[in-house]
Each structure stands twice: as structure tokens, then as C-alpha cells.
Amino acid sequence: MTAPPGDATGSGRRHGAGRLRRWRSLRGRAALAFTALAALLTAVTSTGVWLTVSQYLLLQRERVTTAQSLANADRLQRGLRTEGLSAPQLLAQLPRETGSTSLLVDGGQWFTTSLRVGRDDLPLPLRRAALRGEASHQRIQLGGHTVLAVGVPLQGEGRAYFEVFPLDELDETYRTLGTVLLVAGAVVPVLALGLGWWLTRPALRPIDRVGAAAAAIASGQLDARIDHHGDPDLVPLATSFNRTAAALERRVRADARFASDVAHELRTPLTAMLGALSLVEQHRERLPGTGREALDLLQEEVDRFSRLVQDLLEISRSDAGSHDLVLEEVDLADFVCQALPEHAHPLVTRGPDGDGLVVRTDKRRLRQVVANLVDNADKHGGGLTRVTVARVGRNAEVLVDDAGPGVDPAERERIFERFARARGSASSSSEGAGLGLSLVERHLQLLGGSVTVVDSPEGGARFRVLLPLEVAPWRR
Amino acid sequence: MTRSVLVVEDDARIRRVVQLTLAGEGFEVVEAGSGEEALDALRHHQPDVVLLDLVLPGIDGFEVCRRIRRGSDVPIIMVTARADSHDVVAGLEAGADDYVSKPFVPKELSARVRAALRRANGASAPHTITVGPLEISPEDAVVLRDGTRLDLTRTEFRLLCELASSPGRVFSREELLERVWGYGYFGDNRLVDVHVHRLRGKVEDDPSRPAHIVTVRGMGYRIQP
Incomplete structure (x- = not known):
């Protein structure tokens, strides 16, 4: 068999497509929806928390700093009025929190408690507002840090008090809060995906059950049904599925039974015919020439008919599912030899490890497999050329080669169908209108094996039978 | 006749x-x-x-x-x-x-x-064979167990005689099929199995744990000497 072009590259694509299909499954979609919902909720909650908390923290800070500034401005006012101390001394005496700076403008002269913060660091609108007599505050950047500048007007022309508070701590808090919210925003959807995948499994288990039942029926197990376990969502589906399956089963069984009944009914007259014929056969010598010829013809046809009826019975029985396997351990090479007609014994070759291969099998059926393959080789393959018994991995292999023209690749599956005969077969007679190979395939399926047809290296057809090996307990 | x-x-x-x-x-x-x-x-x-x-x-x-x-x-x-x-x-x-x-x-x-x-x-061996509590007289087609006569069918008797002809030797199912029933390689082994089962029901004290006619896994049956 040749691989179609592009097959190697196609496998990666197929793999990707498989993964995609998995997410497009019901369960995948449910899990994804679950994830999306979780992500959305997390985003909304995070934003809300962020806005509320940051707003609240800022307000708190502003309230504290404004109160502090107002208190300091008040203290400064009183200090200036008593005129005991100079403006820089007064400023230095004011209680301040760590890192904050106090500034005083008095008639255009600026005083500050820190060399790093001067007049020009304060924004103009703040300065103007304070000098106009309005208290205000503003968040500004100062030397790479966020600070809050508060301006408080003082009594007297051109006089105002400013205080600059660091907001580093608040920024730190913002950063921590932001990180926590972002991490939560990233982790929650992942957890939600996992949780969704896990939670949807029990929810979708009924679908698995339906799928399993449908697959079982497709594979020929016609009595498979769905048990709805009283699940009200599943009851209507299960009921109609089971009803359909039951109807199908009845139909298939009825068909099979009909075939079986027909074959069954044929058996009694057939037995009578075989018996009567054999009685006539005993008096063959007393018959005239034409009578003998007619007898031979009859004998041949009755034999063929008998085989056909037996094959038909065998097949209809396996259709109806009533197959009682009688399993025994046999030495395969010996068995194959015994199943062949004596003149074919020299054609048997034991391949690698072909000796002592033990299979656990139904002797009657396996014998029929071998007999039918040999029969096929004789009738359609110009005769048997070789039978090889070998071990291939965990299987035993039986190769049956013939001297015929081989089987056309297009026919290789069809020849195992009932009453199929290879087109272009050399034999145009009505010989062996094929139930034989169909039965071979059936039997091997039952025995856990398989049959395929390939070209024999010598030119004819090669039927390749695989059977699972039994590891005999006493040889383990 | x-x-x-x-x-x-x-x-x-x-x-x-x-x-x-x-x-x-x-x-x-x-x-x-x-x-x-x-x-x-x-x-x-x-x-x-x-x-x-x-x-x-x-x-x-x-x-x-x-x-x-x-x-x-x-x-x-x-x-x-x-x-x-x-x-x-x-x-x-x-x-x-x-x-x-x-x-x-x-x-x-x-x-x-x-x-x-x-x-x-029947009768392959002319003289009486004694195996454990069993006393088999092929000529008279009689089996005694501890002196009591057992009621065997002809085939059961023949099977017992075959097994008892060499106590301790393992007989394969195919061998017994050929010797007792006259079948070739493709005889139905169930014939042997069911007959052994029936025979055990008559000669063993506890047929589910046979002491005389024992199964040799993967090989066949033998009678304990």
C-alpha cells in the first residue's frame, strides 16, 4: 500500500485539528463558556475593587493631610502673630510626618524646611489659589515620586502655607493591590477552565453513555441499551434510542433467524438425500453408463449443496449471535498439518518460531478456516503452493500461498463478502459460490484473529491469517 | 450374530x-x-x-x-x-x-x-487391575469400589480401563478419543471431558476434588496409582 502524498505533513495538521475538535466538543465549549464567565466576573470585580479601594485610600490620605495642613497653618498663623520667632524657626517647629515638607510664602518671600522642595516645585494654580484665599490640594510628581501638595491661605496679604506630603506608601499599597488583582485575574480563568472541564464531566456523562451504546450497536452488539438511571433529562432520549435499537435488533435477528431456519429446514431433506444417494452408490456397478454419469453428477451437486447448507447455517448462526466457542489449546503447526489433505503435508513450512506455537482456539472452526482456504486455493488459485506457520510478535501467522493469478487489489476486501467471487477469476464454473472465504473471516473474527489477502512473492495470492498467541501456563 | x-x-x-x-x-x-x-x-x-x-x-x-x-x-x-x-x-x-x-x-x-x-x-486387558480402592475386571465388565459394584456405562468402563491400563501415565484427550471412541485428530474433546466428569461422579468420594482421576493441565488425564 502506498501512502498518499503529503501524508507525513498532514499528520501534524490532523493532530492540531484533533485538539481543536476537542475544544469544539460540547464539553469543551461548556468549559470555555464557564471560563469566559469567570474571567468576566473576575475583571468586573477586580476593577470595582480597584476603583473603590484606591479612591477610598486617596480620600483618607487627603483628609488626614488636609487636616494636618490646616492645623499647621493655624499654628503658623498664631506664631507669626506673636512675632517671637522668625518664619524659618516657626516652620521648623511645626509637627510634621516623616518626609513631608512645609513651605511658607510671606509677601513674595519663600521659606521651606527642605532644600529639595521650593516655590517652583509647587504648581502655579495651587500657589495662586492659596494666595487668592482658597485652600486646595493637588497630586503632583516631584523628583520621580508622587506627592500631595496642600495649599492653605493665611491671614495677611501675600501669605500662604503649603505642605507637601509623600504618597509613596499609598503608591506601594496601590501596586500591591494591583498585583493581587492582576494575579487573581489571571489565575481565576485558568482554575475556572479546569473546574469547568471537571464539572462538566458528570454533567455530560449521559452523552458518553449514549455514545457508548451507539458505538456498541454499530460494532454489532445489538443488545446494547441506554440506562437512563432515572435522569429526567435523559429519559426521552434513552427511551427513543432504546426503542430504535430494539427494533433494529428484532429486525436483524429475524433476518438471521430466517436464514438459519431455511438452512435448518434444508438439513433434514439433505440428510435423506445424502443417505439415499449413498445407497444408490452401493449399486453403482449395476447401473448403465448414462446412469452412472448422472449419479456422479448428482453426487457432486448434493455434496456441494450440503457444504453450502452447512456454511449457511454456520454464518446465520454467527449472525444471530449464537456461537458457542469450544476453546482448546492446540499446537498450530501440527493442527494445520492435520487439517490439510495428506498430499499437501510436504507444502507446510515452519517459519521463524513456527514450532511449538500454542493457540487457544475452537478446533472445529479453525479446521474449517484451513479447509476453506485450501479449497479456495484449489478452485480459484491454481492449487496450493505453500503453507507457512510462523510467529509474528504476539500473534501466530498462517500464510496460504497459491499458484493462481493473485487477487486484484480492488477485489481484496470484496472476496470476503458472501457469494462474492473474484471478477476475472480463472474459474468460470459455478464452483464454490463463495461462502467459504466469508466464513473464514467470520470464524477468525470470533477467534480473535484476522485474515487478509496479499500478493505471494512467488506470484499467486497469499492469504494471511493472524491468531492471538496463547502463552501456555505450563510454559510460562 | x-x-x-x-x-x-x-x-x-x-x-x-x-x-x-x-x-x-x-x-x-x-x-x-x-x-x-x-x-x-x-x-x-x-x-x-x-x-x-x-x-x-x-x-x-x-x-x-x-x-x-x-x-x-x-x-x-x-x-x-x-x-x-x-x-x-x-x-x-x-x-x-x-x-x-x-x-x-x-x-x-x-x-x-x-x-x-x-x-x-470392551476388554483390552484380561486380568483384574487394582487402582486405589478400585478393582477393575475387564473380562466381566465389573468395577468394584471398596467391594461395592459400580454402575458404569460401557463407554465409561472402557475409558476407565484405558486410564487404568497404565496407572500414573498421562493420556492426552486425543489419545483417549482415539482409543475409546475411534476418532482421529479432529475428534471432539468434549466427549472425553464429559465422560471423565461422569466417571468421577461414580468413582470419586468428592467429584469436585478428584483424588483418583486427575486432570493434568494442558496435557490430559491420568489415574493415580
Whole structure:
């Protein structure tokens, strides 16, 4: 068999497509929806928390700093009025929190408690507002840090008090809060995906059950049904599925039974015919020439008919599912030899490890497999050329080669169908209108094996039978 | 001496063909069309072999088999519809010795009848064999266990004789099939298994844990010396 072009590259694509299909499954979609919902909720909650908390923290800070500034401005006012101390001394005496700076403008002269913060660091609108007599505050950047500048007007022309508070701590808090919210925003959807995948499994288990039942029926197990376990969502589906399956089963069984009944009914007259014929056969010598010829013809046809009826019975029985396997351990090479007609014994070759291969099998059926393959080789393959018994991995292999023209690749599956005969077969007679190979395939399926047809290296057809090996307990 | 065969078969055509075939082989044939007729015929004639179809109107073949076994060790060959069904095992358990399945050719049938008769004649070893508590006298077809006479069919007896002919040796199923039933390689091993089972039921104290006729896994059976 040749691989179609592009097959190697196609496998990666197929793999990707498989993964995609998995997410497009019901369960995948449910899990994804679950994830999306979780992500959305997390985003909304995070934003809300962020806005509320940051707003609240800022307000708190502003309230504290404004109160502090107002208190300091008040203290400064009183200090200036008593005129005991100079403006820089007064400023230095004011209680301040760590890192904050106090500034005083008095008639255009600026005083500050820190060399790093001067007049020009304060924004103009703040300065103007304070000098106009309005208290205000503003968040500004100062030397790479966020600070809050508060301006408080003082009594007297051109006089105002400013205080600059660091907001580093608040920024730190913002950063921590932001990180926590972002991490939560990233982790929650992942957890939600996992949780969704896990939670949807029990929810979708009924679908698995339906799928399993449908697959079982497709594979020929016609009595498979769905048990709805009283699940009200599943009851209507299960009921109609089971009803359909039951109807199908009845139909298939009825068909099979009909075939079986027909074959069954044929058996009694057939037995009578075989018996009567054999009685006539005993008096063959007393018959005239034409009578003998007619007898031979009859004998041949009755034999063929008998085989056909037996094959038909065998097949209809396996259709109806009533197959009682009688399993025994046999030495395969010996068995194959015994199943062949004596003149074919020299054609048997034991391949690698072909000796002592033990299979656990139904002797009657396996014998029929071998007999039918040999029969096929004789009738359609110009005769048997070789039978090889070998071990291939965990299987035993039986190769049956013939001297015929081989089987056309297009026919290789069809020849195992009932009453199929290879087109272009050399034999145009009505010989062996094929139930034989169909039965071979059936039997091997039952025995856990398989049959395929390939070209024999010598030119004819090669039927390749695989059977699972039994590891005999006493040889383990 | 003419051997007689009781043919129990409800289909008149088959009965006739079988009768002609067996008569052609020199057997005397007694015909019965139902189970009741068969049991009746058995009282008046002493057939050497019974050929019994399992599917019969009225009392079926299995029941006929069991009733025959209550008072007789005559070889019974059953005629079954199919070879692989449970019917075979059920028939053997009911007391049949061998079977043929339909459609059969007359040659096969007479071969089975002759094999049954050979078995019934028995006696391969002329002197008494003692194995454990069993005392087997092939000539008289008698087995005593601790002095009590056991009720064995001819085939069971033959099987016991084969096993006892070399105590301790393992006999494969194929070997027993050939020696007792006259089958080749493709004989049905269930014949041996069911007969061993039946035999154990008669000679063992606890048939589920046989002490005399033991199974050798993957090999066959042997009798403990």
C-alpha cells in the first residue's frame, strides 16, 4: 500500500485539528463558556475593587493631610502673630510626618524646611489659589515620586502655607493591590477552565453513555441499551434510542433467524438425500453408463449443496449471535498439518518460531478456516503452493500461498463478502459460490484473529491469517 | 450374530434411509418415531446400540436418554442439530456416549455405530487391575469400589480401563478419543471431558476434588496409582 502524498505533513495538521475538535466538543465549549464567565466576573470585580479601594485610600490620605495642613497653618498663623520667632524657626517647629515638607510664602518671600522642595516645585494654580484665599490640594510628581501638595491661605496679604506630603506608601499599597488583582485575574480563568472541564464531566456523562451504546450497536452488539438511571433529562432520549435499537435488533435477528431456519429446514431433506444417494452408490456397478454419469453428477451437486447448507447455517448462526466457542489449546503447526489433505503435508513450512506455537482456539472452526482456504486455493488459485506457520510478535501467522493469478487489489476486501467471487477469476464454473472465504473471516473474527489477502512473492495470492498467541501456563 | 440398532427419529424419511443404510451393513434395525415408542421398544427388544435424535415430539431426546440410563448401559449415539451447541454437552451429560450431527453421511453413521459396538465389547486387558480402592475386571465388565459394584456405562468402563491400563501415565484427550471412541485428530474433546466428569461422579468420594482421576493441565488425564 502506498501512502498518499503529503501524508507525513498532514499528520501534524490532523493532530492540531484533533485538539481543536476537542475544544469544539460540547464539553469543551461548556468549559470555555464557564471560563469566559469567570474571567468576566473576575475583571468586573477586580476593577470595582480597584476603583473603590484606591479612591477610598486617596480620600483618607487627603483628609488626614488636609487636616494636618490646616492645623499647621493655624499654628503658623498664631506664631507669626506673636512675632517671637522668625518664619524659618516657626516652620521648623511645626509637627510634621516623616518626609513631608512645609513651605511658607510671606509677601513674595519663600521659606521651606527642605532644600529639595521650593516655590517652583509647587504648581502655579495651587500657589495662586492659596494666595487668592482658597485652600486646595493637588497630586503632583516631584523628583520621580508622587506627592500631595496642600495649599492653605493665611491671614495677611501675600501669605500662604503649603505642605507637601509623600504618597509613596499609598503608591506601594496601590501596586500591591494591583498585583493581587492582576494575579487573581489571571489565575481565576485558568482554575475556572479546569473546574469547568471537571464539572462538566458528570454533567455530560449521559452523552458518553449514549455514545457508548451507539458505538456498541454499530460494532454489532445489538443488545446494547441506554440506562437512563432515572435522569429526567435523559429519559426521552434513552427511551427513543432504546426503542430504535430494539427494533433494529428484532429486525436483524429475524433476518438471521430466517436464514438459519431455511438452512435448518434444508438439513433434514439433505440428510435423506445424502443417505439415499449413498445407497444408490452401493449399486453403482449395476447401473448403465448414462446412469452412472448422472449419479456422479448428482453426487457432486448434493455434496456441494450440503457444504453450502452447512456454511449457511454456520454464518446465520454467527449472525444471530449464537456461537458457542469450544476453546482448546492446540499446537498450530501440527493442527494445520492435520487439517490439510495428506498430499499437501510436504507444502507446510515452519517459519521463524513456527514450532511449538500454542493457540487457544475452537478446533472445529479453525479446521474449517484451513479447509476453506485450501479449497479456495484449489478452485480459484491454481492449487496450493505453500503453507507457512510462523510467529509474528504476539500473534501466530498462517500464510496460504497459491499458484493462481493473485487477487486484484480492488477485489481484496470484496472476496470476503458472501457469494462474492473474484471478477476475472480463472474459474468460470459455478464452483464454490463463495461462502467459504466469508466464513473464514467470520470464524477468525470470533477467534480473535484476522485474515487478509496479499500478493505471494512467488506470484499467486497469499492469504494471511493472524491468531492471538496463547502463552501456555505450563510454559510460562 | 446379528447386532441390532434402535433408531429413534421422528422424521420418517430419515428413519427409512438410516434403516436401509444400517440394514445394508448387516444390522437389524428397530424403528421408533417418538420418545415413548423408543422406551417401549427398549422393553421388548434388547438393542446393542441406540441411535437417538434429540429433537422429538413428546418427551425429548435428553429425557429419553436419562430414562434409558436408569436401567441400561447400552451405547447411545445421539443425533444433534449442530455440533457446536450446548446440546452436545447436555446430551453427553444426560448419558449419551457419542454423537453425530445433521446432515450426516451414512458412512459416518455406520462408523459411529461400529465404534460403539467395539467399545461395548470392551476388554483390552484380561486380568483384574487394582487402582486405589478400585478393582477393575475387564473380562466381566465389573468395577468394584471398596467391594461395592459400580454402575458404569460401557463407554465409561472402557475409558476407565484405558486410564487404568497404565496407572500414573498421562493420556492426552486425543489419545483417549482415539482409543475409546475411534476418532482421529479432529475428534471432539468434549466427549472425553464429559465422560471423565461422569466417571468421577461414580468413582470419586468428592467429584469436585478428584483424588483418583486427575486432570493434568494442558496435557490430559491420568489415574493415580
